[in-house]
Amino acid sequence: MRTVEGSLVVRDERFCIVASRFNETLVDRLVAGALDVLHRHGADDSQLHLVRVPGAFELPLAVQKLAATRQYDGIIALGVVIRGATPHFDYVCAQAAAGLQRASLEAGVPVGFGLLTCDTIEQVMERAGTKAGNKGADAALTTIEMVSLLRQIEA
Numbered sequence: 001m002r003t004v005e006g007s008l009v010v011r012d013e014r015f016c017i018v019a020s021r022f023n024e025t026l027v028d029r030l031v032a033g034a035l036d037v038l039h040r041h042g043a044d045d046s047q048l049h050l051v052r053v054p055g056a057f058e059l060p061l062a063v064q065k066l067a068a069t070r071q072y073d074g075i076i077a078l079g080v081v082i083r084g085a086t087p088h089f090d091y092v093c094a095q096a097a098a099g100l101q102r103a104s105l106e107a108g109v110p111v112g113f114g115l116l117t118c119d120t121i122e123q124v125m126e127r128a129g130t131k132a133g134n135k136g137a138d139a140a141l142t143t144i145e146m147v148s149l150l151r152q153i154e155a
Contacts (some may be wrong), residue, residue, distance in 0.1 A: 004083035006149030009040035013073040016139075017048070019064050022055035026121075029128035030078040030114055030136030039141035048099035055080050056115055057092050060099025067107030074105075075144040076112040078136050080128075083119045093117040102114050114139030 015038060019031050038048060049072070054061045056079035063075050077100050083089040083135065096107055104111035114136045118124045126132045 001100065004149065004152050006145035006147070006152070008041050008141065008144050009092075009148070010047070010144055013043070013144075014047050014071060015043060015049075015074050015076065015143065015147075016027075016051060016072040017076045017078060018051045018053060018066065019139075020055045020059060021052050023080040023124075026080045026116075026124050026128055027078055030080070030116070030134065030139075032047065032116065033129060033134030033137035034076050034078060034140040037137045038144070041141075041144055049065075049131055055079070055100045056096045059096055060103050063100055063111055064103035065106070067111070068105055069107040074112065074147040076114055076125065076136070076139050076143050078114040080116045080118070080124055082121060082124060083117075089117070089150065093125065096124050100116075108150075110143050110145075110150065112139030112143035 017034055019027050052063055053059055059079055063077055066075055069155045081092050100111050116124055116127050116135055127135045
Protein backbone atom coordinates (compact mmCIF):
# COMPACT_ATOMS: atom_id res chain seq x y z
CA MET A 1 0.00 0.00 0.00
CA ARG A 2 1.26 3.47 -0.89
CA THR A 3 0.76 6.22 1.65
CA VAL A 4 0.76 9.87 0.66
CA GLU A 5 1.16 12.55 3.30
CA GLY A 6 2.56 16.02 3.49
CA SER A 7 5.90 16.96 4.97
CA LEU A 8 6.69 19.83 7.29
CA VAL A 9 9.51 21.32 5.22
CA VAL A 10 9.14 24.71 3.55
CA ARG A 11 11.17 25.07 0.39
CA ASP A 12 10.08 27.62 -2.17
CA GLU A 13 6.45 27.92 -1.03
CA ARG A 14 4.93 31.30 -0.23
CA PHE A 15 2.60 31.87 2.70
CA CYS A 16 0.33 34.70 3.74
CA ILE A 17 -0.91 35.24 7.27
CA VAL A 18 -4.22 37.10 7.42
CA ALA A 19 -4.78 38.42 10.92
CA SER A 20 -7.58 40.43 12.47
CA ARG A 21 -6.87 43.65 14.35
CA PHE A 22 -9.81 43.17 16.73
CA ASN A 23 -8.32 41.76 19.95
CA GLU A 24 -4.97 42.62 18.37
CA THR A 25 -2.83 42.00 21.44
CA LEU A 26 -4.13 38.43 21.60
CA VAL A 27 -4.00 37.91 17.83
CA ASP A 28 -0.39 39.08 17.81
CA ARG A 29 0.48 36.08 19.99
CA LEU A 30 -1.03 33.81 17.34
CA VAL A 31 0.88 35.63 14.61
CA ALA A 32 4.12 35.18 16.55
CA GLY A 33 3.42 31.46 16.90
CA ALA A 34 2.69 31.08 13.19
CA LEU A 35 5.82 33.00 12.18
CA ASP A 36 7.96 30.96 14.55
CA VAL A 37 6.72 27.70 12.99
CA LEU A 38 7.17 28.96 9.44
CA HIS A 39 10.73 30.06 10.16
CA ARG A 40 11.61 26.85 12.02
CA HIS A 41 10.40 24.78 9.08
CA GLY A 42 12.45 26.62 6.48
CA ALA A 43 10.63 29.78 5.40
CA ASP A 44 12.42 33.08 5.24
CA ASP A 45 10.82 36.50 5.38
CA SER A 46 10.84 36.88 1.58
CA GLN A 47 8.33 33.99 1.39
CA LEU A 48 5.95 35.49 3.95
CA HIS A 49 3.38 38.26 3.93
CA LEU A 50 1.14 39.57 6.68
CA VAL A 51 -2.23 41.12 5.86
CA ARG A 52 -4.35 42.79 8.56
CA VAL A 53 -8.14 42.97 8.46
CA PRO A 54 -10.50 44.75 10.89
CA GLY A 55 -12.00 41.66 12.51
CA ALA A 56 -12.79 37.96 12.23
CA PHE A 57 -15.82 38.55 10.03
CA GLU A 58 -13.56 40.13 7.39
CA LEU A 59 -11.10 37.22 7.28
CA PRO A 60 -12.95 35.16 4.63
CA LEU A 61 -13.18 37.91 2.02
CA ALA A 62 -9.51 38.83 2.37
CA VAL A 63 -8.50 35.16 2.23
CA GLN A 64 -10.69 34.59 -0.82
CA LYS A 65 -9.18 37.54 -2.70
CA LEU A 66 -5.61 36.60 -1.71
CA ALA A 67 -6.12 32.97 -2.73
CA ALA A 68 -7.48 34.09 -6.11
CA THR A 69 -4.22 35.95 -6.86
CA ARG A 70 -2.36 32.61 -6.87
CA GLN A 71 0.59 34.37 -5.21
CA TYR A 72 0.44 32.10 -2.17
CA ASP A 73 0.70 28.36 -1.73
CA GLY A 74 -0.95 28.55 1.67
CA ILE A 75 -2.81 31.09 3.76
CA ILE A 76 -3.10 31.16 7.54
CA ALA A 77 -6.16 32.91 8.98
CA LEU A 78 -5.80 34.16 12.56
CA GLY A 79 -8.26 35.91 14.83
CA VAL A 80 -9.84 35.94 18.26
CA VAL A 81 -13.54 36.16 19.07
CA ILE A 82 -14.60 36.19 22.73
CA ARG A 83 -18.20 35.48 23.69
CA GLY A 84 -20.14 38.47 24.95
CA ALA A 85 -23.66 38.98 26.25
CA THR A 86 -25.35 38.95 22.83
CA PRO A 87 -25.67 36.36 20.05
CA HIS A 88 -23.21 38.38 17.92
CA PHE A 89 -20.47 35.87 18.84
CA ASP A 90 -22.38 32.97 17.29
CA TYR A 91 -22.96 34.76 13.99
CA VAL A 92 -19.41 36.01 13.63
CA CYS A 93 -17.86 32.64 14.48
CA ALA A 94 -20.14 30.58 12.25
CA GLN A 95 -19.85 32.88 9.24
CA ALA A 96 -16.10 33.34 9.56
CA ALA A 97 -15.51 29.59 9.79
CA ALA A 98 -17.82 28.80 6.87
CA GLY A 99 -16.34 31.59 4.78
CA LEU A 100 -12.77 30.44 5.35
CA GLN A 101 -13.65 26.89 4.37
CA ARG A 102 -15.47 28.10 1.27
CA ALA A 103 -12.53 30.29 0.22
CA SER A 104 -10.14 27.36 0.58
CA LEU A 105 -12.33 24.94 -1.35
CA GLU A 106 -13.13 27.38 -4.16
CA ALA A 107 -9.50 28.40 -4.73
CA GLY A 108 -7.93 25.04 -3.95
CA VAL A 109 -5.48 26.78 -1.62
CA PRO A 110 -4.93 25.44 1.91
CA VAL A 111 -6.21 27.80 4.58
CA GLY A 112 -5.01 27.20 8.12
CA PHE A 113 -7.80 27.80 10.61
CA GLY A 114 -6.41 29.82 13.49
CA LEU A 115 -9.58 31.56 14.60
CA LEU A 116 -10.02 31.21 18.34
CA THR A 117 -13.65 31.23 19.43
CA CYS A 118 -13.58 31.27 23.20
CA ASP A 119 -15.90 32.03 26.09
CA THR A 120 -13.31 33.90 28.15
CA ILE A 121 -10.03 35.74 27.79
CA GLU A 122 -8.46 33.05 29.98
CA GLN A 123 -9.36 30.43 27.36
CA VAL A 124 -7.76 32.59 24.70
CA MET A 125 -4.57 32.96 26.74
CA GLU A 126 -4.38 29.18 27.19
CA ARG A 127 -4.58 28.73 23.40
CA ALA A 128 -2.28 31.61 22.47
CA GLY A 129 0.92 30.33 23.96
CA THR A 130 0.39 28.86 27.41
CA LYS A 131 -1.27 25.61 28.61
CA ALA A 132 -2.91 24.55 25.35
CA GLY A 133 -0.03 25.57 23.08
CA ASN A 134 -0.34 28.19 20.39
CA LYS A 135 -3.14 27.73 17.88
CA GLY A 136 -1.42 30.12 15.46
CA ALA A 137 1.52 27.73 15.40
CA ASP A 138 -0.86 24.80 14.93
CA ALA A 139 -2.57 26.54 12.00
CA ALA A 140 0.82 27.19 10.38
CA LEU A 141 1.86 23.55 10.78
CA THR A 142 -1.39 22.36 9.22
CA THR A 143 -0.97 24.77 6.31
CA ILE A 144 2.62 23.70 5.63
CA GLU A 145 1.59 20.05 5.62
CA MET A 146 -1.43 20.61 3.38
CA VAL A 147 0.63 22.61 0.86
CA SER A 148 3.08 19.72 0.67
CA LEU A 149 0.30 17.14 0.42
CA LEU A 150 -1.48 18.99 -2.40
CA ARG A 151 1.76 19.28 -4.33
CA GLN A 152 2.18 15.52 -4.13
CA ILE A 153 -1.40 14.84 -5.14
CA GLU A 154 -1.17 17.22 -8.09
CA ALA A 155 2.21 15.80 -9.28
